[in-house]
Amino acid sequence: MRCTLCGGPQVHKSKGYGVISGRSRNRQRVAMGQGPHQCRRVAAQRARRVLRCAGLMALGLWPIMAQAAQPDVAEHQHPHPHAHGRHNAGAHTAHHAGPPAAVEARSSTSVQVNAHRYDYMFQPAQHEPDATTHLTAELLRNRDITTLRGLEHVAPNLTMQSINGTASTNFYLRGSGFNDFTQNNMPTVLTYVDDVAYPYAAMTDGMMFDLASASVTPGPVGTEHGQSTTGGEVHLRTADPTDTWHFGASQDIASYARSRSEAYVSGPLAKGLDFRLAGQTRQGGGWQRDPENGDHLGDADLWALRGKLRWRPDDKTTIQLGGHFVQDNSEVVTPQAVHRIIGSTPLPDYGMGTDAQWSSNSTFDKLIGRRDGLKPSEHNQYWGADVHIVHDFGPVTFTSVSAFETERRGEYTDQDGTARQEADTYRTIDGNVFTQEARLNGSALGGRLNWVVGGYYQRSQMNQRFFFNYTDYAARGYMMSTSFGQNQQSVSEFGHVSYRLPHNVTIWAGLLHELDDRSITGLTSQIFGGATHNFHAESTASNQFAGQVGVSWQFVPNAMLYYKMSKGFKPGGFTANNTQVQAQLDPFHPETVLTYELGFKSDPIPNRLRINGAAFYNDYHNQQVVGTVLIPDYGPLSEITNAPKSESWGFEATLEANPISRLHIMQNIGWQRGDFQNFPNVDRTATNAYYAKHGTWNAIERNFAGVDNGSPKLTLNGEAMWRQPLGKGYRLDFGPDWQYRGSQAIVVGGTGYQRLPSYFLLGAHVTFRPPSGKWEATLYARNILDKRYAESGGMATTTYFYVPGEPRFIGGRVSCGF
Structure with a gap:
């Protein structure tokens, strides 16, 4: 049977964790409710959202939250909670089973009332066992990060340096790295783009x-x-x-x-x-x-x-086909x-x-x-x-x-x-x-x-x-x-x-x-x-x-x-x-x-x-x-x-x-x-x-x-x-x-x-x-x-x-x- 409120299958009283019947691109884990139908909780959550949105409008923050929901925001780009943004939407990874179902159900319905666009983002990543630093596009803009070297301004234990002032870059993360002037060897820290x-x-x-x-x-x-x-x-x-x-x-x-x-x-x-x-x-x-x-x-x-x-x-x-061209003079x-x-020639002191x-x-x-x-x-x-x-x-x-x-x-x-x-x-x-x-x-x-x-x-x-x-x-x-x-x-x-x-x-x-x-x-x-x-x-x-x-x-x-x-x-x-x-x-x-x-x-x-x-x-x-x-x-x-x-x-x-x-x-x-x-x-x-x-x-x-x-x-x-x-x-x-x-x-x-x-x-x-x-x-x-x-x-x-x-x-x- 389908719920008239959410269109999903009815989930009846049970204990533990379960998976909604039917298949979507990402199988959504939910916590089984103690009531006769899980959508009672969904309805209550929706009601709370309406009240919160009304509060946001009154505070003048609704445009900010609305923009946060646009497709170019980081969490929208990566709805799946795994892989630190490395994989396309819909792709599971085995790095971790994800947050427990009860935790995921809670985090997926929370509304960040007092949060800015890049505050407390990447919530699913909080359940991933790693030390990854996640950065939104807006944070990078505000900190004027326009090159790889700028990432050292926003991540811990990271040093990224120009080689002799050029576009070539050396990486040192947690002290791991070396100066490869010829840039013909694999770096200690590898860069991925999409x-x-x-x-x-x-x-x-x-x-x-x-x-x-x-x-x-x-x-x-x-x-x-x-x-x-x-x-x-x-x-x-x-x-x-x-x-x-x-x-x-x-x-x-x-x-x-x-x-x-x-x-x-x-x-x-x-x-x-x-x-x-x-x-x-x-x-x-x-x-x-x-x-x-x-x-x-x-x-x-x-x-x-x-x-x-x-x-x-x-x-x-x-x-998806992609292509790029860069000319740098x-x-x-x-x-x-x-x-x-x-030698003995004096050096300028600048x-x-x-x-x-x-x-x-x-x-x-x-x-x-x-x-x-x-x-x-x-x-x-x-x-x-x-x-x-x-x-x-x-x-x-x-x-x-x-x-x-x-x-x-x-x-x-x-x-x-x-x-x-x-x-x-x-x-x-x-x-x-x-x-x-x-x-x-x-x-x-x-x-x-x-x-x-x-x-x-x-x-x-x-x-x-x-x-x-x-x-x-x-x-x-x-x-x-x-x-x-x-x-x-x-x-x-x-x-x-x-x-x-x-x-x-x-x-x-x-x-x-x-x-x-x-x-x-x-x-x-x-x-x-x-x-x-x-x-x-x-x-x-x-x-x-x-x-x-x-x-x-x-x-x-x-x-x-x-x-x-x-x-x-x-x-x-x-x-x-x-x-x-x-x-x-x-x-x-x-x-x-x-x-x-x-x-x-x-x-x-x-x-x-x-x-x-x-x-x-x-x-x-x-x-x-x-x-x-x-x-x-x-x-x-x-x-x-x-x-x-x-x-x-x-x-x-x-x-x-x-x-x-x-x-x-x-x-x-x-x-x-x-x-x-x-x-x-x-x-x-x-x-x-x-x-x-x-x-x-x-x-x-x-x-x-x-x-x-x-x-x-x-x-x-x-x-x-x-x-x-x-x-x-x-x-x-x-x-x-x-x-x-x-x-x-x-x-x-x-x-x-x-x-x-x-x-x-x-x-x-x-x-x-x-x-x-x-x-x-x-x-x-x-x-x-x-x-x-x-x-x-x-x-x-x-x-x-x-x-x-x-x-x-x-x-x-x-x-x-x-």
């Missing part, structure tokens, strides 16, 4: 627009989808097509003539066929200048388009030299301000095929296409994700941070990646048993060429190039199963097997006007397992505990830049880690207070680390190597609170420590000191056992928001935000100038919202105290350098959506 894995993070340049949500998941991961990683993953979810017409645009103008523009249109083309087209442009914003000649550096010049076409031939099948931030390793020096050599410009007077800049082009297929067979759901991504890059950097040509570099990359994932998800036993099995394949091809200008470095005095090709493919099979026991206890286990094979070919090192060296090919293969076991306990409806043990692994690879001897091409070994994690999630006062936290311990074997190799009669060079034994430990926590109705506070805290237990390597500092004293190169070896891993020990970020009604439905939202990052070493065992100083940044914004919710206007300030700080750093041939962070930016943004 379920598509990007094995080279630079391919995501220009992709952070028209977002629905983002998430950061500490590793190890990989037993439910994609590839195994030791550090974790970052997932970006872009807005999907809608079956009703929507369009919108935004314009952001700020200091230093910076301009950002975005627009989208979405709607139906025919019955069951919807589309979405979105684009962005970025211009200006360059804040560095050369005090010697007044030249200007750092202007953005980027545009990007993304399109999606979704076809629903029936109520069980979804096929932006200038980059140039480093500032902070210490001279070799104190991490807006002054900087860079150089250009007409002979070098001609050699690389670029115009005279080239500034440090990008000349990059990315494009890709993907196909998502989801079909609900009833007992199981099938998901297929196919993607092809390309990159064509030309990148010029002045790494020595001076007007001399001592370490000027230009590199070109021509690469492509094909990935294919297929998985089956299912559940049984009334939703108590959940499982997923699948496979993943990846193939990549890459050609790189590095040009180096050493003409002002007396020990070399020449220009040279290194070129190579790299082929890689991997295949993995994974499975994950979870089972909910009585008393709201859930156990789960997962297993992944991955085979990775990669080779480096045709490596040539050429000194122009001198010798050319050809090196023979090298290859490396890994064949390993990863896995996870855990238990969680939902001991009260609004709080849970979990414990898990995870093993992750990451393939080996090659250090390929500036190769001088064959031994530099010896591959480094795969990295493995065994992680123990204990965590909790709680909403002790629903819609008023949320506290989540986790503690972890990582036991690494062959951790991949940037070390040092000494080339006789040449000097020390960086290379990726393995630390046989290392460890890290720490915790992170997130607090959201509404101490009073109009004030919302959010605070992330991350703390971690780690050290090497066994790591023999060249001591670069001692080796450089020996050269300075004796004039000859001699490798000083050292075991770095007991030395700190160099990652920031403490990271903090958060915001406070005051929401002031102005009458007739208008409202003003305003408040500060902040970020702190502790000191970070840029070389193993680094001290003094070999460490990036800690820093604290303060920002603020005020947003005016009309009752219609169709537009809003924002004024904001970033680094409002105009703090001078180093965002990242490194070493070049003759200097250590810091990459300065942005100065104060004051701007405004107007956006509308219909």
Whole structure:
């Protein structure tokens, strides 16, 4: 029999948990009522909703809640409570059996009366046993997060840094990560965009627009989808097509003539066929200048388009085609030299301000095929296409994700941070990646048993060429190039199963097997006007397992505990830049880690207070680390190597609170420590000191056992928001935000100038919202105290350098959506 109120089947008195008869895309678990018919509760809930909505209208908040229900809001994009936004709607995962039925019934009908659009979102994720940080699109906009690097401002224990001021990015999550300047190796933290894995993070340049949500998941991961990683993953979810017409645009103008523009249109083309087209442009914003000649550096010049076409031939099948194109000709931030390793030429002292020096050599410009007077800049082009297929067979759901991504890059950097040509570099990359994932998800036993099995394949091809200008470095005095090709493919099979026991206890286990094979070919090192060296090919293969076991306990409806043990692994690879001897091409070994994690999630006062936290311990074997190799009669060079034994430990926590109705506070805290237990390597500092004293190169070896891993020990970020009604439905939202990052070493065992100083940044914004919710206007300030700080750093041939962070930016943004 069907209920006349809700149209669903009548559910009669019973005990325990059950599943509504009949089948929908997501099988909805409900708690069996004690009355004769479950819809009595539904009717009462609807009545409460009507009263609450009336209250919201009276407060002038209804437009805000109405906008929160639009299709581009994160929770609407991911109605299923699993997978941290990684899978399409309708796809079950086996990560967890979900919240107990009674809990799910309560959470699914709660209305956040005093909540803003991104307050206490992702409620189903509160019942997932992980330490994932979930981020809404509005939070990212308010915090001015427009690139991957900005995510460190809104997640704990996360450091994301530019490589030499460029669009290339390095990740450090819970202290796991390394500096891969050549970007030809799999990163420790993998980036996904709409379920598509990007094995080279630079391919995501220009992709952070028209977002629905983002998430950061500490590793190890990989037993439910994609590839195994030791550090974790970052997932970006872009807005999907809608079956009703929507369009919108935004314009952001700020200091230093910076301009950002975005627009989208979405709607139906025919019955069951919807589309979405979105684009962005970025211009200006360059804040560095050369005090010697007044030249200007750092202007953005980027545009990007993304399109999606979704076809629903029936109520069980979804096929979505996607594509994107990015052109980035932006200038980059140039480093500032902070210490001279070799030579006696004085260094400029600009104190991490807006002054900087860079150089250009007409002979070098001609050699690389670029115009005279080239500034440090990008000349990059990315494009890709993907196909998502989801079909609900009833007992199981099938998901297929196919993607092809390309990159064509030309990148010029002045790494020595001076007007001399001592370490000027230009590199070109021509690469492509094909990935294919297929998985089956299912559940049984009334939703108590959940499982997923699948496979993943990846193939990549890459050609790189590095040009180096050493003409002002007396020990070399020449220009040279290194070129190579790299082929890689991997295949993995994974499975994950979870089972909910009585008393709201859930156990789960997962297993992944991955085979990775990669080779480096045709490596040539050429000194122009001198010798050319050809090196023979090298290859490396890994064949390993990863896995996870855990238990969680939902001991009260609004709080849970979990414990898990995870093993992750990451393939080996090659250090390929500036190769001088064959031994530099010896591959480094795969990295493995065994992680123990204990965590909790709680909403002790629903819609008023949320506290989540986790503690972890990582036991690494062959951790991949940037070390040092000494080339006789040449000097020390960086290379990726393995630390046989290392460890890290720490915790992170997130607090959201509404101490009073109009004030919302959010605070992330991350703390971690780690050290090497066994790591023999060249001591670069001692080796450089020996050269300075004796004039000859001699490798000083050292075991770095007991030395700190160099990652920031403490990271903090958060915001406070005051929401002031102005009458007739208008409202003003305003408040500060902040970020702190502790000191970070840029070389193993680094001290003094070999460490990036800690820093604290303060920002603020005020947003005016009309009752219609169709537009809003924002004024904001970033680094409002105009703090001078180093965002990242490194070493070049003759200097250590810091990459300065942005100065104060004051701007405004107007956006509308219909």
